[in-house]
Amino acid sequence: xxxxxxxxxxxxxxxxxxxxxxxxxxxxxxxxxxxxxxxxxxxxxxxxxxxxxxxxxxxxxxxxxxxxxxxxxxxxxxxxxxxxxxxx
Numbered sequence: 001x002x003x004x005x006x007x008x009x010x011x012x013x014x015x016x017x018x019x020x021x022x023x024x025x026x027x028x029x030x031x032x033x034x035x036x037x038x039x040x041x042x043x044x045x046x047x048x049x050x051x052x053x054x055x056x057x058x059x060x061x062x063x064x065x066x067x068x069x070x071x072x073x074x075x076x077x078x079x080x081x082x083x084x085x086x087x088x
Contacts, residue, residue: 018026 014026014030017029020026021029
């Protein structure tokens with residue numbers, strides 16, 4: 001319902017602009033307002049997209065972190081095995 005009222009009042013304002021200022025000036029004002037709204041909407045859509053879609057891949061980061069931790073653990077166990085073999 002709010003959308004309908006906004007559309008209705010925008011139509012009245014556009015009609016008044018066209019009638020009061022003439023078709024050329026009113027058309028220029030209305031088209032500049034429309035183009036400004038479209039550009040602003042596209043800008044906000046890109047901001048929303050950047051906020052929703054992460055730039056880095058979390059799965060690959062988690063996999064890299066897991067593999068690094070696993071490698072550290074394997075190096076520790078190899079070092080312990082060497083120490084146990086040398087003690088015998």
